[in-house]
Amino acid sequence: MPPNTRPLPGPKPLPLIGRVHDIPVESSWLKFYEWSKKYGPIYQTEMFGTVHVWISTERIALDLLSRRASNYSDRPQIPNLPDNRTSGHYLALSGRNDTWKRQRKLCQQLMSVSANASLYSYPKRERDRFLYLLSRDPSQYREYVEQFTSRTVARLSWGSPHPAQLLRVTTSGLLETISPTGALPNAISWLMHIPNFISPWKQKEYARHKLEASLLKGSVQYVHDRISDGNAEPSFIHTFINKLSGQSVKSKWGDEAEATYVVGQMAIAGALTIGSPIQSFILAMLHYPEWQRKLQCEVDAVCEGRCPEWEDREKLPLLRAVMKETIRWRPPVPTEHVRLITFRAITRDESIYPDADNFNPARWLEPNYPTYKEPLTTYPNLNGFSQFGFGRRTCQGIPIVEQDLFLTMGGIAWAFNLRKKLREDGSEVPVHWNDYTPLLIAKPAPFEFDAAVRSALKEIALRKMWESGKGEDDEEEERNQFLVQRWKEGSGDVEAEKTTLEGDIGSDRGSETSSSASLARSFSTASTGSDSESGDGGSLRSASGHNLSSRQAMITTLATAEPSA
Ligand code: HEM
Secondary structure, three states, X not given: OOOOOOOOOOOOOEOOOEOHHHOOOOOHHHHHHHHHHHHOOEEEEEEOOEEEEEEOOHHHHHHHHHHOOOOOOOXXXXXXXXXXXXXXXXXXXXXXXXXXXXXXXXXXHHXXXXXXXXXXXXXXXXXXXXXXXXXXXXXXXXXXXXXXXXXXXXXXXXXXXXXXXXXXXXXXXXXXXHOOOOOHHHOOHHHHHOOHHHOHHHHHHHHHHHHHHHHHHHHHHHHHHHHXXXXXXXXXXXXXXXXXXXXXXXXXXXXXXXXXXXXXXXXXXXXXXXXHHHHHHHHHHHHOHXXXXXXXXXXXXXXXXXXXXXXXXXXXHHXXXXXXXXXXXXXXXXXXXXXXXXXXXXXXXXXXXXXXXXXOHHHHOOOOOOOOOOOOOOOOOOOOOHHHOOHHHOOOOXXXXXXXXXXXXXXXXXXXXXXXXEOOOOOEOOOOOOOEOOOOOOOEOOOOOEEEEOOHHXXXXXXXXXXXXXXXXXXXXXXXXXXXXXXXXOOOOHHHHHHHHHHOHHHOOOOOOOHHHHHHHHHHHHHOOOOOOOOOOOOOEOOOOOEOOHHHHXXXXXXXXXXXX
């Protein structure tokens, strides 16, 4: 402490445990928010001897994290992932070191090349597929939303939706590994010193990481194969291989092994986060039907009956306001534990957001609100929004978030009347107001609703959108989902499935040349126990010398890997 400074306010710690007993497992951000009301916008808490400083207003966050970024751009060690600051595997969790600086630059470069090409229309393609699926069975909305986000980001990362299903598995495991309310060592940090062979958390994380390494390396090899075949789709890694790799530029962008993890981090971030605001949007439309009507009016008037496209964005300010307001109303990252910002508290600052608990997109569109900004052809947008962080660690995925949310929220408003379900006696099935999952990325707990397609013409249009949006891989993807489900439940005999499906392998589409083959490489690497960290991508062929299909390989991998969820 410099002379003449006072310690920060905060709850008085108890010996050894500090205030750990105060933090609820569910919705811990509510406690941090409550403390910010009591102790002020910057306060400290102690947990098992570690001091945590919490920031709860945008002004202080800007002062410290942006203006004094050279002091405050580091990340702490995560007890359940102790090499997070140095491994170079997760850019968002890296310490402030040269590897992080290089990786951040690469991420920025890959993102801007894709954003300049409007993300190759991948979000539109997946949005069309998503809307049709939602029209078939709204009760499966969470599954379809997660498919949308993970398939879109898989296409962006590797030019194929194939890796999406496994990406979801490894990513949800990672979320548990790093969340303060996930793995126990994150709450009780001395547990990180327990040796591997008796630590269930370390063993689980090791198995997860191994599967993830196979997925990332196999996906990169797949892109190499497609480049050799002359039919590679655009993707982050394709840009790296084509334009940024090679000895001369290695010191600037890193080598391919590093780029594999940078692109992996982008895929992980995209698969994890964007589902939250899409689901919160549906929740908002059920609680605020008047805003649903206004949004539909804007979309109908501007698009004259067709589904909104990314090119319409300048003309749809209300849709952009709804996107931003959804994120403010229900922050996807309510507390950012890696830099200890209570994003939720920031969004509840009444001097900036009057009547803060109310979902009110008008606050971005009318001059009498403090958040209003002109011109409405550009504003509101998500650039610089507090919910994406501050200073040198600001989120690098905003172009993806913006396009994904614009297309899905606009598409839902165009296609459906969302409403609460009615019971037989005419009463409404209640929908919760603010029941969210407890991990680092908060998603609404499941709720029920009806999604009625707004007209017969739209039914036909949705069918056409599905036909053009669905990929060759849809059938195989459906099978993969089934297998992953069985594996997660631990109830399925995956070996038996393997035998049955292997018998059927002749019908497996494109096992020699399609996207399946390269993924197979990574899966076979994992399943044969070869070193998944070696970076060479492993062998392309099975023991019998035949290329494995991704389905066959996934079965093999799942049969040998530990469940991570
Ligand atoms: C609704 C969606 C998203 C939200 C709310 C969100 C929010 C955040 C937040 C709060 C941070 C930490 C900022 C800080 O410490 O100051 C962050 C970092 C990051 N985000 Fe996002 N994010 C989203 C989607 C994405 C997507 C789609 C990508 C894909 C590229 C992405 C990539 C990253 C990366 C690479 C970082 C780490 C930056 C660094 O540490 O230098 N995010 N994001």
